[in-house]
Amino acid sequence: MLKVENINVYYGQIHTLRDISLEVKKGEVVALIGANGAGKTTTLRTISGLLRSKTGSITLMDENISHTDAHKLVSKGLAHVPEGRHVFLQMTVQENLEMGAYTVPSNVKAGIEDVFERFPRLKHRKNQIAGTLSGGEQQMLAMGRALMSKPKILMLDEPSMGLSPILVQQIFDIIKELNESGTTILLVEQNAEMALQIAHRAYVLESGHIKLSGTGQELANSDEIRKAYLGG
Amino acid sequence: MTFISNLISGISLGSVYAIIALGYTMVYGIAKMLNFAHGDVIMVGAYVAFCSMAYLNLPPIVAIVIAMIACTLLGIIIEGLAYRPLRKASSLAVLITAIGVSYFLQNAALLIWGSTPKTFSSVVGFDSISLLDGKLIITAESIVTVIACIIIMIGLTLFTKKTRIGKGMRAVSEDKDAAELMGINVNVTISITFAIGSALAAIAGVLLCSAYPILIPTTGSMPGIKAFTAAVFGGIGSIPGAMLGGILLGIIEIFSKSYISTELSDAIVFAVLILVLLIKPTGLLGKKITEKV
Numbered sequence: 001m002l003k004v005e006n007i008n009v010y011y012g013q014i015h016t017l018r019d020i021s022l023e024v025k026k027g028e029v030v031a032l033i034g035a036n037g038a039g040k041t042t043t044l045r046t047i048s049g050l051l052r053s054k055t056g057s058i059t060l061m062d063e064n065i066s067h068t069d070a071h072k073l074v075s076k077g078l079a080h081v082p083e084g085r086h087v088f089l090q091m092t093v094q095e096n097l098e099m100g101a102y103t104v105p106s107n108v109k110a111g112i113e114d115v116f117e118r119f120p121r122l123k124h125r126k127n128q129i130a131g132t133l134s135g136g137e138q139q140m141l142a143m144g145r146a147l148m149s150k151p152k153i154l155m156l157d158e159p160s161m162g163l164s165p166i167l168v169q170q171i172f173d174i175i176k177e178l179n180e181s182g183t184t185i186l187l188v189e190q191n192a193e194m195a196l197q198i199a200h201r202a203y204v205l206e207s208g209h210i211k212l213s214g215t216g217q218e219l220a221n222s223d224e225i226r227k228a229y230l231g232g
Numbered sequence: 233m234t235f236i237s238n239l240i241s242g243i244s245l246g247s248v249y250a251i252i253a254l255g256y257t258m259v260y261g262i263a264k265m266l267n268f269a270h271g272d273v274i275m276v277g278a279y280v281a282f283c284s285m286a287y288l289n290l291p292p293i294v295a296i297v298i299a300m301i302a303c304t305l306l307g308i309i310i311e312g313l314a315y316r317p318l319r320k321a322s323s324l325a326v327l328i329t330a331i332g333v334s335y336f337l338q339n340a341a342l343l344i345w346g347s348t349p350k351t352f353s354s355v356v357g358f359d360s361i362s363l364l365d366g367k368l369i370i371t372a373e374s375i376v377t378v379i380a381c382i383i384i385m386i387g388l389t390l391f392t393k394k395t396r397i398g399k400g401m402r403a404v405s406e407d408k409d410a411a412e413l414m415g416i417n418v419n420v421t422i423s424i425t426f427a428i429g430s431a432l433a434a435i436a437g438v439l440l441c442s443a444y445p446i447l448i449p450t451t452g453s454m455p456g457i458k459a460f461t462a463a464v465f466g467g468i469g470s471i472p473g474a475m476l477g478g479i480l481l482g483i484i485e486i487f488s489k490s491y492i493s494t495e496l497s498d499a500i501v502f503a504v505l506i507l508v509l510l511i512k513p514t515g516l517l518g519k520k521i522t523e524k525v
Contacts (some may be wrong), residue, residue, distance in 0.1 A: 050409055069417075070412040071413075071416055074414065082413065091402060091406070095399060099399065100414060102400060102416050103415035
């Protein structure tokens with residue numbers, strides 16, 4: 001479904017991503033784990049067109065999207081929930097969701113009902129300004145907003161960031177549910193333990209290149225990973 | 233009676249400032265830049281309307297529409313040629329470019345229309361209203377200006393609150409990357425904003441010159457600066473703020489002219505701005521974004 005081949009990304013002179021290749025197959029949950037600054041967010045931003053790779057190619061459902069503008073990718077079935085949620089803080093919950101369906105205005109009504117069913121807490125806050133929501137609610141809103149475009153593949157950047165353990169569990173349950181209902185998922189996480197539990201496959205990123213890859217199970221049992229990312 | 237008639241002139245002048253300030257505030261809200269050439273777009277609008285009426289003998293309403301179309305195109309061209317290449321540049325570079333565009337427009341106007349003042353004939357076709365045995369005269373221009381201002385205000389508010397494109401504009405003004413990820417074409421949205429702001433500038437130019445009929449290439453610059461002040465005064469980025477700021481500024485200016493001193497009126501206007509910013513740095517209706525993490 002999504003194939004990234006040998007991309008190299010630079011921030012000015014700094015070579016941030018080195019020959020990254022990864023693949024996400026239809027129906028999979030693929031996790032991208034690694035320390036701060038390893039290049040996880042940069043990888044997602046490059047896939048979604050906010051950054052450009054100098055070399056290499058990105059293919060979404062057999063179409064080369066390496067040079068496609070970010071705003072055109074939404075209607076091709078790619079949705080990206082950015083790190084730090086980036087909900088529209090001054091708009092209401094309802095308006096945020098409407099923005100999610102910007103490319104498919106016909107889906108506004110049905111989409112919002114769907115999101116409210118999945119995230120009942122948002123329903124109660126429908127007319128509230130997003131800036132007044134709690135961190136967990138904002139994360140739910142960001143995910144709900146991304147679902148409004150009916151994506152085939154959903155990229156989530158650090159959905160657990162800054163959330164309490166109970167909320168993290170809730171968010172991961174929702175990710176699992178989404179996957180079971182047919183959404184392919186590319187998940188970036190620092191919480192490697194949680195990510196590896198739900199991932200079919202995972203890649204470990206270190207200083208801008210892929211160090212290891214394997215099934216979630218394999219990586220969770222690997223000594224190297226346990227030492228570096230799972231606390232021993 | 234002088235008080236009421238001053239108040240009416242103040243509201244009327246303030247309405248013109250408000251319409252111009254809307255252009256500043258919308259562009260600032262979306263592109264986070266101060267478009268100092270905005271005042272000169274007003275002047276171009278007034279010249280285009282003048283030529284349509286004086287040389288082509290077109291009726292005023294047609295002249296206004298032509299001026300709006302011309303300014304809309306001008307706004308889109310300015311944004312595309314001068315500002316878009318600088319989207320990722322420092323705000324100082326953009327500011328200097330805007331000042332450059334402003335001088336370019338003034339000098340282009342000088343080249344095309346010359347330095348001799350043109351006498352603009354009012355686009356308003358009915359007479360002043362005389363009340364209380366002629367003690368209180370309300371000019372037709374004042375009435376039209378205030379009504380135009382109210383219609384524009386309501387229209388813009390509905391547009392940004394209710395329409396898909398309007399909401400998209402608000403999304404872009406808050407967070408460009410997130411808007412892009414929603415599938416909103418940020419560049420097109422910025423162009424639309426310039427188009428709307430410039431069309432409003434054309435209306436402001438025509439109304440301004442209908443009330444103060446001397447048209448020269450620098451006609452737009454002082455009202456431009458004052459409207460910018462009004463936008464900051466009301467809280468830059470806020471549409472109701474631009475409206476409130478514009479009208480208050482107009483009233484303050486006319487009152488200082490008639491009760492204190494004509495020469496000092498501009499100084500008083502700016503002194504009030506400084507005071508407001510000292511007490512409330514975000515302007516009257518500007519809001520601080522509260523963010524929960």
